[in-house]
Amino acid sequence: MTSQTMRTAVLEGAGKVSLQDRPVPVPGPAEVLVEVTAVGTCGSDVHYYQHGRIGDFVVDAPLILGHEPAGRIVAAGPGATRHTIGRRVSIEPGRPDFTCPQCRAGRYNLCPGMRFFGTPPIDGAFCEYVTVHEQFAYPVPETLSDDAAALIEPLSVGIWACRKARVGPGSRVLVTGAGPIGLVCLQAALAFGATDVTVTDINPARLRLATQLGATTALDTRAEPLAGAGIDPDVLLECSGHPAAINQAIRVMTRAGRVVLVGMGGDEIILPLAHLQTHELELTGTFRYANTWPDAIALAASGRVDLDALVTGHYGLAEVELALTAGARDPGSVKVIVRPRQ
Numbered sequence: 001m002t003s004q005t006m007r008t009a010v011l012e013g014a015g016k017v018s019l020q021d022r023p024v025p026v027p028g029p030a031e032v033l034v035e036v037t038a039v040g041t042c043g044s045d046v047h048y049y050q051h052g053r054i055g056d057f058v059v060d061a062p063l064i065l066g067h068e069p070a071g072r073i074v075a076a077g078p079g080a081t082r083h084t085i086g087r088r089v090s091i092e093p094g095r096p097d098f099t100c101p102q103c104r105a106g107r108y109n110l111c112p113g114m115r116f117f118g119t120p121p122i123d124g125a126f127c128e129y130v131t132v133h134e135q136f137a138y139p140v141p142e143t144l145s146d147d148a149a150a151l152i153e154p155l156s157v158g159i160w161a162c163r164k165a166r167v168g169p170g171s172r173v174l175v176t177g178a179g180p181i182g183l184v185c186l187q188a189a190l191a192f193g194a195t196d197v198t199v200t201d202i203n204p205a206r207l208r209l210a211t212q213l214g215a216t217t218a219l220d221t222r223a224e225p226l227a228g229a230g231i232d233p234d235v236l237l238e239c240s241g242h243p244a245a246i247n248q249a250i251r252v253m254t255r256a257g258r259v260v261l262v263g264m265g266g267d268e269i270i271l272p273l274a275h276l277q278t279h280e281l282e283l284t285g286t287f288r289y290a291n292t293w294p295d296a297i298a299l300a301a302s303g304r305v306d307l308d309a310l311v312t313g314h315y316g317l318a319e320v321e322l323a324l325t326a327g328a329r330d331p332g333s334v335k336v337i338v339r340p341r342q
């Protein structure tokens with residue numbers, strides 16, 4: 001069925017990815033073997049490539065990056081019965097322990113025992129085959145492209161942010177940052193019923209895309225300060241990670257609004273606490289997602305969310321370094337996809 005070895009793109013240290021042959025993984029109990037067809041490239045992959053670490057997660061041994069995979073099931077391990085061979089799936093790339101207090105409370109994204117693709121020391125999906133627990137492989141309809149099946153992962157981040165912010169019918173949402181996560185937050189917010197979604201960035205190409213995807217206002221904050229924009233958001237989905245943008249955005253929030261920090265910026269930033277207090281703003285972080293795949297697949301399959309519109313490039317496994325540097329080279333780049341079989 002498969003050759004005994006597969007090609008992998010391995011991060012050996014900051015700034016160095018090499019193509020290596022490794023054994024094809026063998027699916028364990030309740031696991032399936034998936035031939036990877038598409039993997040989204042994420043800002044965190046880029047960060048690991050550039051710096052060799054994200055906070056406390058340090059790449060101190062060779063690591064395969066990539067945590068936005070889609071593919072086709074080619075084998076099943078002992079007791080894996082949920083799927084037929086050949087089924088196309090989107091993979092949820094984290095495996096919690098299922099038993100800790102956070103998992104038992106339904107917050108498995110906060111599981112301290114989480115094993116997450118492409119996060120040290122767990123290998124990711126910039127390779128030809130991966131194994132995954134059968135419950136974390138979700139069938140996708142034939143109408144959904146391989147790219148869109150891979151981008152169910154970032155869409156899940158947007159859905160989770162909207163759930164945390166309690167976005168609903170009539171919500172007025174401010175999305176700061178029009179990168180891939182800002183653009184899925186925009187689309188998720190619209191799908192959740194928001195009627196007014198303002199997106200800010202300083203990149204004109206990304207702002208144009210935000211408008212195409214349904215933003216009611218796309219604001220270049222270099223030309224027009226947020227404070228003068230005449231908006232009154234009750235939800236902030238912060239996707240820029242930029243301290244000044246976060247500060248300005250919080251200051252335009254309406255009373256009793258909800259602020260959800262999605263983007264990763266510095267470890268410590270200055271916040272306008274007096275404004276938070278006098279306006280009784282709620283503020284929370286988000287970490288990945290839980291129980292989002294079925295909703296994400298339904299939204300993408302129904303056409304409510306357009307994931308293919310985010311894709312600006314495709315690369316093979318031998319070109320992973322090009323994929324990871326696409327954003328730095330080209331301001332028009334939004335989301336690039338690695339196709340291991342290309």
Ligand SMILES: [Zn+2]
Nearest residue numbers: 097100103111
């Ligand atoms: Zn757990």
